[in-house]
Amino acid sequence: MMRLEEIFSSRGRVVVLRCVCECGGVHISEVSRRTGLSFTTVRRHLEELKDKGILEEISVGRSRFFRLSKSVTAERIRRFMLSFEDSRDHKM
Template sequence: MNDEFSLEEVLGSKVRIRILKALFRLGEANITRIARETNTHFSLVEKHLQKLKEIGIVEEKRIGRIRLFGLNYSNPKVHLLMELIRSMEGT
């Protein structure tokens, strides 16, 4: 995990922004649910989740064969990102 990242890495992709918004709403979800919520193909969601995980924004939890993803709230930058998204969305 790398806590250092650029805004472009996170916010430079519409898919990543949709994934972050979905995880903010859902809490934790598997890739299929995130793909459905974001109207994005499974493999594309999987690719972007991997990148978000690498930079420490998303964490993965395994329960048997099920992979659940959620925001990594232990990273203070996640709180800032969510605040930015919330203010931009007007919620």
Template sequence: MTLEEIFSSKGRVKVLKVVLRRGEANLSTIIRETGLNYISVIKHLNYLKHYDIIEEINLGRVRVYRPKWVNPRVRYIEEILRTLGEV
């Protein structure tokens, strides 16, 4: 996975920014703050989970998504977005 692949989708970047800015977010929060529909958000979350950018935590019936900080790429991505004033 390259930075181009991560940043190639505006929707994916929106989802990632919400998760990075909040530290963790549930599905409803991500949908509300990105303005994307359920299917799009799930697609982007699955992509980001597949590449270990975010992780899913089950808290009872609620799924919470948060950055996977053990992956050094996540810190680089956050630094890029923070430098650009996006997070």
């Protein structure tokens, strides 16, 4: 299991994770487009999060999509990310 500081220590990983939380099942290219990160960087972060059980990969033909896994940790992260975004919206 990935430790909390490992998940949130990388700005890129946080941006990728936020994109997946907001979009649900999303293709690597879409994450790259939305975040402005390179395809290679996005793929590395997605693979790390998948290897730690936070994301799961769905293959449709030759396309690879990623979404949050059904783990308790992934659900807690999703709620945290969404609640943080909600609190930012109220301050603006």
